[in-house]
Amino acid sequence: MKIGLAGAGLIGGSLALALRGAHDLRVYDADAATREAARRAGLDTVDTLAAVLPADAVVVATPLTDVVATLAALVDRADGAVLVDVASLRAPVNAYAERAPSRARIVGAHPMAGSTASGFAAADAELFRDRPFLVVPTARSDDRAMAVAGDIARAAGGRVAVLSASVHDAAMGRLSALPLAVAAATTHVAAEGDLAPAGPGFRDTTRLAATPVDLAVELLLGNADAAAAEITKVVRELDRVAAALRDGDRAFLREYLRAARDVRRSLDERP
Amino acid sequence: MKIGLAGAGLIGGSLALALRGAHDLRVYDADAATREAARRAGLDTVDTLAAVLPADAVVVATPLTDVVATLAALVDRADGAVLVDVASLRAPVNAYAERAPSRARIVGAHPMAGSTASGFAAADAELFRDRPFLVVPTARSDDRAMAVAGDIARAAGGRVAVLSASVHDAAMGRLSALPLAVAAATTHVAAEGDLAPAGPGFRDTTRLAATPVDLAVELLLGNADAAAAEITKVVRELDRVAAALRDGDRAFLREYLRAARDVRRSLDERP
DSSP states (O other): OEEEEEOOSHHHHHHHHHHBTTBEEEEEOSSHHHHHHHHHTTOOBOSSGGGGOSOSEEEEOSOGGGHHHHHHHHHTTOTTOEEEEOOSOOHHHHHHHHHSOTTOOEEEEEESOOOSOOSGGGOOTTTTTTOEEEEEEOTTOOHHHHHHHHHHHHHTTOEEEEOOHHHHHHHHIIIIIHHHHHHHHHHHHHTTSOOTTOOHHHHHHHGGGGSOHHHHHHHHHTTHHHHHHHHHHHHHHHHHHHHHHHHTOHHHHHHHHHHHHHHHHHHHTOO | OEEEEEOOSHHHHHHHHHHBTTBEEEEEOSSHHHHHHHHHTTOOBOSSGGGGOSOSEEEEOSOGGGHHHHHHHHHTTOTTOEEEEOOSOOHHHHHHHHHSOTTOOEEEEEESOOOSOOSGGGOOTTTTTTOEEEEEEOTTOOHHHHHHHHHHHHHTTOEEEEOOHHHHHHHHIIIIIHHHHHHHHHHHHHTTSOOTTOOHHHHHHHGGGGSOHHHHHHHHHTTHHHHHHHHHHHHHHHHHHHHHHHHTOHHHHHHHHHHHHHHHHHHHTOO
8 A cells, every 4th residue: 555644753653654564654853853863764754745645544633632634734635645634533533524525534543552752762563562443424424534554554453443533532531531630630749758768669550641742632621521520530549548547447558459450451361 | 609499489589690600509400300400500409498507598489478487497507697688669578577586687678679480491691781770678688688688689780779678568569569469450341342453662661560479469468568558649640641631731732642651761871
Protein backbone atom coordinates (compact mmCIF):
# COMPACT_ATOMS: atom_id res chain seq x y z
CA MET A 1 0.00 0.00 0.00
CA LYS A 2 1.05 3.57 -0.62
CA ILE A 3 0.66 5.23 2.76
CA GLY A 4 1.04 8.89 3.73
CA LEU A 5 1.73 9.76 7.35
CA ALA A 6 0.82 13.16 8.76
CA GLY A 7 2.50 13.64 12.13
CA ALA A 8 5.71 11.88 13.18
CA GLY A 9 5.64 12.20 16.95
CA LEU A 10 5.62 9.22 19.31
CA ILE A 11 2.64 7.49 17.66
CA GLY A 12 3.16 8.57 14.02
CA GLY A 13 6.91 8.02 14.22
CA SER A 14 6.46 4.59 15.76
CA LEU A 15 3.94 3.69 13.03
CA ALA A 16 6.39 4.84 10.37
CA LEU A 17 9.15 2.68 11.85
CA ALA A 18 6.78 -0.29 12.19
CA LEU A 19 5.33 -0.03 8.67
CA ARG A 20 8.40 0.76 6.57
CA GLY A 21 9.59 -2.08 4.46
CA ALA A 22 6.10 -3.59 4.23
CA HIS A 23 4.58 -0.44 2.72
CA ASP A 24 5.53 2.52 0.56
CA LEU A 25 5.56 5.40 3.07
CA ARG A 26 5.75 9.16 2.83
CA VAL A 27 6.07 11.02 6.12
CA TYR A 28 5.17 14.63 6.90
CA ASP A 29 5.39 16.56 10.15
CA ALA A 30 4.61 20.23 10.67
CA ASP A 31 7.87 20.59 12.59
CA ALA A 32 11.00 20.86 10.39
CA ALA A 33 13.28 19.38 13.08
CA THR A 34 10.98 16.35 13.38
CA ARG A 35 11.03 15.89 9.59
CA GLU A 36 14.83 16.07 9.69
CA ALA A 37 14.98 13.47 12.49
CA ALA A 38 12.66 11.19 10.50
CA ARG A 39 14.82 11.67 7.40
CA ARG A 40 17.97 10.80 9.35
CA ALA A 41 16.21 7.64 10.54
CA GLY A 42 15.90 6.67 6.88
CA LEU A 43 12.24 7.56 6.32
CA ASP A 44 11.02 9.13 3.09
CA THR A 45 9.86 12.56 4.25
CA VAL A 46 7.99 15.33 2.42
CA ASP A 47 7.89 19.04 3.29
CA THR A 48 4.18 19.75 2.85
CA LEU A 49 1.05 18.01 4.06
CA ALA A 50 -0.30 17.86 0.50
CA ALA A 51 2.74 15.88 -0.64
CA VAL A 52 1.65 12.79 1.34
CA LEU A 53 -0.90 12.41 -1.49
CA PRO A 54 -1.66 10.64 -3.76
CA ALA A 55 -1.87 7.54 -1.57
CA ASP A 56 -4.09 4.57 -0.80
CA ALA A 57 -4.30 5.74 2.80
CA VAL A 58 -3.13 8.67 4.90
CA VAL A 59 -2.61 8.11 8.61
CA VAL A 60 -3.28 11.27 10.61
CA ALA A 61 -1.20 11.11 13.79
CA THR A 62 -1.01 14.77 14.78
CA PRO A 63 -1.68 15.96 18.33
CA LEU A 64 -5.30 15.29 19.27
CA THR A 65 -6.31 18.96 18.95
CA ASP A 66 -5.08 19.11 15.32
CA VAL A 67 -6.67 15.90 14.00
CA VAL A 68 -9.91 17.40 12.65
CA ALA A 69 -8.12 20.34 11.00
CA THR A 70 -5.67 17.94 9.35
CA LEU A 71 -8.49 15.69 8.10
CA ALA A 72 -10.27 18.77 6.72
CA ALA A 73 -7.09 19.90 4.96
CA LEU A 74 -6.71 16.48 3.31
CA VAL A 75 -10.28 15.55 2.49
CA ASP A 76 -10.75 17.62 -0.70
CA ARG A 77 -7.65 16.26 -2.42
CA ALA A 78 -7.73 12.73 -0.96
CA ASP A 79 -9.05 11.34 -4.26
CA GLY A 80 -10.11 8.03 -2.74
CA ALA A 81 -7.33 7.82 -0.14
CA VAL A 82 -8.67 6.41 3.13
CA LEU A 83 -7.97 8.87 5.94
CA VAL A 84 -7.08 6.88 9.07
CA ASP A 85 -6.73 8.94 12.23
CA VAL A 86 -5.28 7.71 15.51
CA ALA A 87 -7.25 10.13 17.71
CA SER A 88 -7.69 8.76 21.24
CA LEU A 89 -11.15 10.37 21.47
CA ARG A 90 -13.63 9.73 18.71
CA ALA A 91 -16.43 12.24 19.34
CA PRO A 92 -14.77 15.23 17.60
CA VAL A 93 -13.73 13.17 14.56
CA ASN A 94 -17.17 11.62 14.42
CA ALA A 95 -18.83 15.04 14.40
CA TYR A 96 -16.50 16.19 11.64
CA ALA A 97 -17.07 13.06 9.54
CA GLU A 98 -20.82 13.61 9.61
CA ARG A 99 -20.43 16.95 7.86
CA ALA A 100 -17.53 15.88 5.58
CA PRO A 101 -18.13 15.43 1.83
CA SER A 102 -19.91 12.16 1.07
CA ARG A 103 -16.92 10.92 -0.99
CA ALA A 104 -14.63 11.25 2.05
CA ARG A 105 -13.36 8.03 3.63
CA ILE A 106 -12.48 8.52 7.31
CA VAL A 107 -11.88 5.83 9.93
CA GLY A 108 -10.28 5.75 13.36
CA ALA A 109 -7.47 3.43 14.38
CA HIS A 110 -6.51 4.17 17.97
CA PRO A 111 -3.58 2.21 19.42
CA MET A 112 -3.74 1.51 23.16
CA ALA A 113 -0.03 2.04 23.48
CA GLY A 114 2.23 4.91 24.18
CA SER A 115 4.51 6.18 26.86
CA THR A 116 4.79 9.35 28.85
CA ALA A 117 7.61 10.34 26.50
CA SER A 118 6.72 12.14 23.29
CA GLY A 119 8.20 13.12 19.95
CA PHE A 120 9.99 11.21 17.19
CA ALA A 121 13.00 10.66 19.46
CA ALA A 122 10.84 8.32 21.57
CA ALA A 123 9.39 6.45 18.55
CA ASP A 124 9.75 2.68 18.64
CA ALA A 125 8.86 0.17 15.90
CA GLU A 126 7.73 -2.26 18.63
CA LEU A 127 5.42 0.18 20.45
CA PHE A 128 2.24 -1.48 19.15
CA ARG A 129 3.36 -5.11 19.39
CA ASP A 130 0.42 -7.15 20.79
CA ARG A 131 -1.33 -3.99 22.02
CA PRO A 132 -5.03 -3.38 21.38
CA PHE A 133 -5.50 -1.32 18.19
CA LEU A 134 -9.07 -0.02 18.19
CA VAL A 135 -10.63 0.42 14.76
CA VAL A 136 -13.58 2.81 15.03
CA PRO A 137 -15.86 3.61 12.09
CA THR A 138 -17.24 7.09 11.40
CA ALA A 139 -20.20 8.17 9.27
CA ARG A 140 -17.67 8.17 6.37
CA SER A 141 -16.34 4.64 6.83
CA ASP A 142 -17.07 1.86 4.35
CA ASP A 143 -15.85 -1.73 4.08
CA ARG A 144 -12.68 -0.73 2.25
CA ALA A 145 -11.88 1.95 4.84
CA MET A 146 -12.36 -0.54 7.68
CA ALA A 147 -10.18 -3.12 5.92
CA VAL A 148 -7.40 -0.58 5.27
CA ALA A 149 -7.41 0.58 8.91
CA GLY A 150 -7.30 -3.05 10.09
CA ASP A 151 -4.45 -3.86 7.69
CA ILE A 152 -2.38 -0.94 8.96
CA ALA A 153 -3.06 -1.80 12.62
CA ARG A 154 -2.08 -5.44 12.07
CA ALA A 155 1.00 -4.49 10.03
CA ALA A 156 2.12 -2.37 13.00
CA GLY A 157 1.84 -5.42 15.26
CA GLY A 158 -1.42 -4.53 16.99
CA ARG A 159 -4.39 -6.70 17.95
CA VAL A 160 -7.38 -5.29 16.08
CA ALA A 161 -10.73 -4.75 17.79
CA VAL A 162 -13.66 -2.90 16.19
CA LEU A 163 -15.69 -0.57 18.43
CA SER A 164 -18.33 2.07 17.79
CA ALA A 165 -17.30 5.65 18.61
CA SER A 166 -19.58 5.85 21.63
CA VAL A 167 -18.39 2.50 23.03
CA HIS A 168 -14.81 3.57 22.36
CA ASP A 169 -15.10 6.89 24.19
CA ALA A 170 -16.92 5.27 27.12
CA ALA A 171 -14.10 2.71 27.34
CA MET A 172 -11.56 5.54 27.32
CA GLY A 173 -13.35 7.11 30.27
CA ARG A 174 -12.71 3.92 32.25
CA LEU A 175 -9.35 2.82 30.86
CA SER A 176 -7.59 6.08 30.03
CA ALA A 177 -9.14 9.12 31.75
CA LEU A 178 -9.80 7.33 35.05
CA PRO A 179 -6.27 5.95 35.57
CA LEU A 180 -4.81 9.31 34.50
CA ALA A 181 -6.91 11.18 37.07
CA VAL A 182 -6.14 8.60 39.75
CA ALA A 183 -2.41 8.80 39.01
CA ALA A 184 -2.40 12.60 39.18
CA ALA A 185 -4.44 12.71 42.40
CA THR A 186 -2.24 10.06 44.06
CA THR A 187 0.85 12.02 43.05
CA HIS A 188 -0.55 15.22 44.58
CA VAL A 189 -1.31 13.45 47.88
CA ALA A 190 2.01 11.60 48.05
CA ALA A 191 3.95 14.77 47.29
CA GLU A 192 2.79 16.19 50.63
CA GLY A 193 5.59 14.03 52.09
CA ASP A 194 9.01 12.73 51.11
CA LEU A 195 9.02 10.69 47.90
CA ALA A 196 12.53 9.29 48.39
CA PRO A 197 11.30 5.94 49.82
CA ALA A 198 8.96 5.35 46.83
CA GLY A 199 9.31 1.88 45.33
CA PRO A 200 8.25 0.40 41.99
CA GLY A 201 4.62 -0.06 43.11
CA PHE A 202 4.14 3.65 43.73
CA ARG A 203 6.01 4.47 40.53
CA ASP A 204 3.80 2.24 38.40
CA THR A 205 0.57 3.46 39.99
CA THR A 206 1.48 7.08 39.27
CA ARG A 207 3.31 6.69 35.95
CA LEU A 208 0.46 8.22 33.91
CA ALA A 209 0.80 11.45 35.94
CA ALA A 210 3.88 12.11 33.75
CA THR A 211 1.69 12.26 30.61
CA PRO A 212 2.35 15.39 28.50
CA VAL A 213 0.02 18.09 29.83
CA ASP A 214 -1.72 18.96 26.54
CA LEU A 215 -2.63 15.33 25.95
CA ALA A 216 -3.69 14.78 29.57
CA VAL A 217 -6.00 17.82 29.50
CA GLU A 218 -7.65 16.57 26.29
CA LEU A 219 -8.07 12.99 27.54
CA LEU A 220 -9.98 14.36 30.53
CA LEU A 221 -11.75 17.46 29.25
CA GLY A 222 -12.42 16.05 25.78
CA ASN A 223 -14.27 13.18 27.45
CA ALA A 224 -15.45 15.16 30.45
CA ASP A 225 -18.81 13.50 31.14
CA ALA A 226 -17.45 9.96 31.02
CA ALA A 227 -14.32 10.91 32.95
CA ALA A 228 -16.28 12.67 35.71
CA ALA A 229 -18.68 9.73 35.99
CA GLU A 230 -15.82 7.20 36.33
CA ILE A 231 -14.00 9.39 38.86
CA THR A 232 -17.20 9.63 40.90
CA LYS A 233 -17.42 5.83 40.87
CA VAL A 234 -13.85 5.42 42.08
CA VAL A 235 -14.47 7.95 44.84
CA ARG A 236 -17.37 5.80 46.00
CA GLU A 237 -15.12 2.72 45.97
CA LEU A 238 -12.39 4.50 47.92
CA ASP A 239 -14.95 5.72 50.46
CA ARG A 240 -15.94 2.08 51.01
CA VAL A 241 -12.32 1.07 51.58
CA ALA A 242 -11.69 3.96 53.99
CA ALA A 243 -14.85 3.09 55.93
CA ALA A 244 -13.78 -0.56 56.18
CA LEU A 245 -10.39 0.55 57.49
CA ARG A 246 -12.02 2.76 60.13
CA ASP A 247 -14.35 -0.11 61.13
CA GLY A 248 -11.57 -2.71 61.08
CA ASP A 249 -13.72 -4.75 58.67
CA ARG A 250 -11.20 -7.44 57.70
CA ALA A 251 -13.78 -9.64 55.96
CA PHE A 252 -14.84 -6.83 53.63
CA LEU A 253 -11.26 -5.84 52.82
CA ARG A 254 -10.18 -9.41 52.16
CA GLU A 255 -13.05 -10.01 49.75
CA TYR A 256 -12.60 -6.61 48.09
CA LEU A 257 -8.88 -7.16 47.54
CA ARG A 258 -9.40 -10.76 46.42
CA ALA A 259 -11.90 -9.73 43.76
CA ALA A 260 -9.62 -6.94 42.50
CA ARG A 261 -6.65 -9.33 42.41
CA ASP A 262 -8.61 -11.89 40.37
CA VAL A 263 -9.66 -9.27 37.81
CA ARG A 264 -6.20 -7.76 37.56
CA ARG A 265 -4.46 -11.11 37.24
CA SER A 266 -6.87 -12.19 34.50
CA LEU A 267 -5.66 -9.16 32.56
CA ASP A 268 -2.05 -10.41 32.80
CA GLU A 269 -3.12 -13.74 31.36
CA ARG A 270 -4.35 -12.13 28.15
CA PRO A 271 -2.03 -11.92 25.14
CA MET B 1 29.45 -12.08 57.86
CA LYS B 2 27.72 -15.24 58.96
CA ILE B 3 24.06 -14.61 58.09
CA GLY B 4 21.01 -16.74 58.81
CA LEU B 5 17.90 -16.24 56.71
CA ALA B 6 14.46 -17.16 58.03
CA GLY B 7 11.95 -17.16 55.17
CA ALA B 8 12.87 -17.76 51.53
CA GLY B 9 9.90 -16.32 49.66
CA LEU B 10 10.16 -13.49 47.17
CA ILE B 11 12.03 -11.12 49.51
CA GLY B 12 14.03 -13.65 51.54
CA GLY B 13 14.87 -15.72 48.48
CA SER B 14 15.96 -12.64 46.56
CA LEU B 15 18.12 -11.55 49.49
CA ALA B 16 19.71 -14.99 49.62
CA LEU B 17 20.52 -14.88 45.90
CA ALA B 18 21.86 -11.33 46.21
CA LEU B 19 24.03 -11.98 49.29
CA ARG B 20 25.51 -15.37 48.51
CA GLY B 21 29.14 -15.28 47.60
CA ALA B 22 29.73 -12.12 49.65
CA HIS B 23 28.50 -13.70 52.89
CA ASP B 24 28.27 -17.07 54.60
CA LEU B 25 24.53 -17.84 54.41
CA ARG B 26 22.24 -20.42 55.96
CA VAL B 27 18.67 -20.41 54.72
CA TYR B 28 15.55 -21.71 56.46
CA ASP B 29 11.93 -21.71 55.34
CA ALA B 30 8.97 -23.26 57.15
CA ASP B 31 7.87 -24.85 53.88
CA ALA B 32 9.79 -27.99 52.88
CA ALA B 33 9.20 -27.47 49.16
CA THR B 34 10.61 -23.94 49.42
CA ARG B 35 13.70 -25.27 51.24
CA GLU B 36 14.13 -27.85 48.50
CA ALA B 37 13.83 -25.18 45.77
CA ALA B 38 16.42 -23.05 47.60
CA ARG B 39 18.72 -26.06 47.91
CA ARG B 40 18.40 -26.82 44.20
CA ALA B 41 19.33 -23.18 43.52
CA GLY B 42 22.59 -23.89 45.33
CA LEU B 43 21.81 -22.26 48.66
CA ASP B 44 22.94 -23.76 51.96
CA THR B 45 19.63 -24.66 53.60
CA VAL B 46 18.81 -25.90 57.11
CA ASP B 47 15.71 -27.76 58.25
CA THR B 48 14.94 -25.94 61.51
CA LEU B 49 14.70 -22.29 62.40
CA ALA B 50 17.18 -22.80 65.26
CA ALA B 51 19.81 -24.06 62.82
CA VAL B 52 20.24 -20.59 61.27
CA LEU B 53 22.13 -19.83 64.52
CA PRO B 54 24.85 -19.17 65.55
CA ALA B 55 25.29 -16.19 63.23
CA ASP B 56 26.33 -12.54 63.21
CA ALA B 57 22.91 -11.64 61.91
CA VAL B 58 19.61 -13.36 61.14
CA VAL B 59 17.36 -11.82 58.51
CA VAL B 60 13.68 -12.50 59.24
CA ALA B 61 11.82 -12.44 55.93
CA THR B 62 8.69 -14.42 56.77
CA PRO B 63 5.19 -13.24 55.83
CA LEU B 64 4.37 -10.03 57.70
CA THR B 65 2.00 -11.77 60.12
CA ASP B 66 4.76 -14.20 61.26
CA VAL B 67 7.59 -11.71 61.80
CA VAL B 68 7.04 -11.05 65.53
CA ALA B 69 6.59 -14.76 66.33
CA THR B 70 9.80 -15.57 64.44
CA LEU B 71 11.73 -12.83 66.24
CA ALA B 72 10.40 -14.15 69.56
CA ALA B 73 11.46 -17.69 68.67
CA LEU B 74 14.99 -16.51 67.86
CA VAL B 75 15.64 -13.91 70.53
CA ASP B 76 16.52 -16.21 73.43
CA ARG B 77 19.18 -18.13 71.54
CA ALA B 78 20.43 -15.27 69.35
CA ASP B 79 23.54 -14.90 71.53
CA GLY B 80 24.46 -11.53 70.11
CA ALA B 81 23.17 -12.14 66.58
CA VAL B 82 21.49 -9.02 65.22
CA LEU B 83 17.91 -9.83 64.19
CA VAL B 84 17.11 -7.89 61.03
CA ASP B 85 13.49 -8.09 59.90
CA VAL B 86 12.16 -6.91 56.56
CA ALA B 87 8.62 -6.19 57.81
CA SER B 88 6.88 -3.58 55.67
CA LEU B 89 5.07 -2.19 58.71
CA ARG B 90 7.12 -1.28 61.76
CA ALA B 91 4.51 -0.72 64.50
CA PRO B 92 4.08 -4.42 65.47
CA VAL B 93 7.84 -5.09 65.51
CA ASN B 94 8.40 -1.90 67.45
CA ALA B 95 5.87 -2.93 70.09
CA TYR B 96 7.51 -6.35 70.38
CA ALA B 97 11.02 -4.88 70.61
CA GLU B 98 10.00 -2.70 73.55
CA ARG B 99 9.12 -5.79 75.59
CA ALA B 100 11.96 -7.99 74.29
CA PRO B 101 14.90 -8.89 76.57
CA SER B 102 17.34 -6.00 76.92
CA ARG B 103 20.14 -8.07 75.35
CA ALA B 104 18.08 -8.53 72.14
CA ARG B 105 19.27 -6.70 69.04
CA ILE B 106 16.41 -6.06 66.61
CA VAL B 107 16.39 -3.69 63.64
CA GLY B 108 14.21 -3.27 60.58
CA ALA B 109 15.48 -3.26 56.99
CA HIS B 110 12.53 -2.88 54.65
CA PRO B 111 13.23 -2.99 50.92
CA MET B 112 10.93 -0.88 48.72
CA ALA B 113 10.97 -3.53 46.07
CA GLY B 114 8.91 -6.54 45.22
CA SER B 115 6.49 -7.69 42.65
CA THR B 116 2.97 -9.03 42.67
CA ALA B 117 4.50 -12.49 42.30
CA SER B 118 5.49 -14.36 45.43
CA GLY B 119 7.53 -17.34 46.56
CA PHE B 120 11.08 -18.49 45.95
CA ALA B 121 10.29 -19.21 42.29
CA ALA B 122 9.96 -15.43 41.76
CA ALA B 123 13.16 -14.58 43.67
CA ASP B 124 15.66 -12.43 41.79
CA ALA B 125 19.18 -11.42 42.88
CA GLU B 126 18.62 -8.03 41.22
CA LEU B 127 15.29 -7.26 42.94
CA PHE B 128 16.84 -4.66 45.28
CA ARG B 129 19.26 -3.05 42.81
CA ASP B 130 19.09 0.76 43.35
CA ARG B 131 15.81 0.46 45.28
CA PRO B 132 15.28 2.26 48.58
CA PHE B 133 16.15 -0.02 51.51
CA LEU B 134 14.71 1.53 54.65
CA VAL B 135 16.67 0.86 57.84
CA VAL B 136 14.39 1.45 60.83
CA PRO B 137 15.64 1.23 64.44
CA THR B 138 13.61 -0.31 67.24
CA ALA B 139 13.95 0.09 71.02
CA ARG B 140 16.47 -2.80 70.75
CA SER B 141 18.70 -1.30 68.08
CA ASP B 142 22.24 -0.10 68.80
CA ASP B 143 25.02 1.20 66.55
CA ARG B 144 26.21 -2.28 65.66
CA ALA B 145 22.67 -3.41 64.77
CA MET B 146 22.16 -0.36 62.54
CA ALA B 147 25.52 -0.94 60.85
CA VAL B 148 24.76 -4.62 60.22
CA ALA B 149 21.35 -3.81 58.72
CA GLY B 150 22.91 -1.14 56.51
CA ASP B 151 25.66 -3.52 55.38
CA ILE B 152 23.14 -6.19 54.41
CA ALA B 153 20.93 -3.68 52.55
CA ARG B 154 23.91 -2.29 50.62
CA ALA B 155 25.27 -5.76 49.87
CA ALA B 156 21.89 -6.59 48.32
CA GLY B 157 22.23 -3.57 46.03
CA GLY B 158 19.83 -1.23 47.85
CA ARG B 159 20.10 2.48 48.59
CA VAL B 160 20.01 2.80 52.37
CA ALA B 161 17.87 5.41 54.12
CA VAL B 162 17.34 5.53 57.89
CA LEU B 163 13.83 6.37 59.14
CA SER B 164 12.10 6.20 62.52
CA ALA B 165 9.30 3.64 62.81
CA SER B 166 6.60 6.30 62.91
CA VAL B 167 8.01 8.17 59.91
CA HIS B 168 8.35 4.85 58.10
CA ASP B 169 4.78 3.75 58.69
CA ALA B 170 3.41 7.18 57.76
CA ALA B 171 5.41 7.00 54.52
CA MET B 172 3.96 3.53 53.86
CA GLY B 173 0.48 4.99 54.22
CA ARG B 174 1.26 7.37 51.37
CA LEU B 175 3.55 5.24 49.20
CA SER B 176 2.27 1.70 49.72
CA ALA B 177 -1.27 1.55 51.19
CA LEU B 178 -2.58 4.48 49.14
CA PRO B 179 -1.47 3.21 45.71
CA LEU B 180 -2.68 -0.29 46.63
CA ALA B 181 -6.15 1.02 47.56
CA VAL B 182 -6.27 3.22 44.47
CA ALA B 183 -5.25 0.31 42.22
CA ALA B 184 -7.89 -1.98 43.71
CA ALA B 185 -10.65 0.66 43.51
CA THR B 186 -9.74 1.53 39.90
CA THR B 187 -9.80 -2.15 39.00
CA HIS B 188 -13.27 -2.58 40.52
CA VAL B 189 -14.63 0.40 38.55
CA ALA B 190 -12.99 -0.58 35.27
CA ALA B 191 -14.23 -4.16 35.59
CA GLU B 192 -17.79 -2.87 35.21
CA GLY B 193 -16.97 -2.79 31.49
CA ASP B 194 -14.84 -4.66 28.97
CA LEU B 195 -11.13 -4.74 29.86
CA ALA B 196 -10.00 -6.01 26.44
CA PRO B 197 -9.02 -2.52 25.18
CA ALA B 198 -6.83 -1.84 28.24
CA GLY B 199 -3.38 -0.54 27.36
CA PRO B 200 -0.12 -0.32 29.32
CA GLY B 201 -1.22 2.85 31.17
CA PHE B 202 -4.21 1.13 32.74
CA ARG B 203 -2.12 -1.96 33.45
CA ASP B 204 0.56 0.01 35.28
CA THR B 205 -1.93 2.05 37.28
CA THR B 206 -3.66 -1.10 38.53
CA ARG B 207 -0.67 -3.45 38.82
CA LEU B 208 -0.68 -3.36 42.65
CA ALA B 209 -4.23 -4.74 42.64
CA ALA B 210 -2.58 -8.10 41.86
CA THR B 211 -0.75 -8.05 45.22
CA PRO B 212 -1.19 -11.32 47.16
CA VAL B 213 -4.31 -10.89 49.28
CA ASP B 214 -2.77 -11.64 52.69
CA LEU B 215 -0.08 -9.03 52.17
CA ALA B 216 -2.53 -6.49 50.76
CA VAL B 217 -4.88 -6.87 53.75
CA GLU B 218 -1.97 -6.34 56.17
CA LEU B 219 -0.58 -3.31 54.31
CA LEU B 220 -3.98 -1.65 54.65
CA LEU B 221 -5.40 -2.93 57.92
CA GLY B 222 -2.03 -3.06 59.71
CA ASN B 223 -1.65 0.65 58.97
CA ALA B 224 -5.35 1.47 59.02
CA ASP B 225 -5.28 5.01 60.42
CA ALA B 226 -2.61 6.24 58.01
CA ALA B 227 -4.16 4.38 55.08
CA ALA B 228 -7.65 5.75 55.75
CA ALA B 229 -6.28 9.28 56.11
CA GLU B 230 -4.40 9.10 52.80
CA ILE B 231 -7.40 7.59 51.02
CA THR B 232 -9.56 10.42 52.33
CA LYS B 233 -7.05 12.91 50.93
CA VAL B 234 -7.08 11.29 47.50
CA VAL B 235 -10.88 11.28 47.52
CA ARG B 236 -10.77 15.05 48.10
CA GLU B 237 -8.33 15.43 45.19
CA LEU B 238 -10.50 13.34 42.88
CA ASP B 239 -13.57 15.34 43.88
CA ARG B 240 -11.73 18.49 42.79
CA VAL B 241 -10.88 16.94 39.42
CA ALA B 242 -14.46 15.74 38.86
CA ALA B 243 -15.81 19.20 39.76
CA ALA B 244 -13.39 20.85 37.31
CA LEU B 245 -14.54 18.45 34.60
CA ARG B 246 -18.19 19.27 35.27
CA ASP B 247 -17.39 23.00 35.22
CA GLY B 248 -15.18 22.75 32.13
CA ASP B 249 -12.42 24.43 34.15
CA ARG B 250 -9.53 24.00 31.74
CA ALA B 251 -7.21 26.36 33.64
CA PHE B 252 -7.53 24.35 36.85
CA LEU B 253 -7.03 21.03 35.09
CA ARG B 254 -4.01 22.25 33.17
CA GLU B 255 -2.30 23.54 36.31
CA TYR B 256 -3.28 20.43 38.31
CA LEU B 257 -1.91 18.06 35.67
CA ARG B 258 1.21 20.17 35.13
CA ALA B 259 2.06 20.10 38.84
CA ALA B 260 1.51 16.33 39.03
CA ARG B 261 3.62 15.81 35.92
CA ASP B 262 6.50 17.84 37.38
CA VAL B 263 6.46 15.84 40.62
CA ARG B 264 6.20 12.51 38.85
CA ARG B 265 8.94 13.29 36.34
CA SER B 266 11.26 14.41 39.14
CA LEU B 267 10.88 10.92 40.58
CA ASP B 268 12.09 9.40 37.30
CA GLU B 269 15.20 11.57 37.47
CA ARG B 270 16.26 10.03 40.76
CA PRO B 271 18.63 7.08 40.76
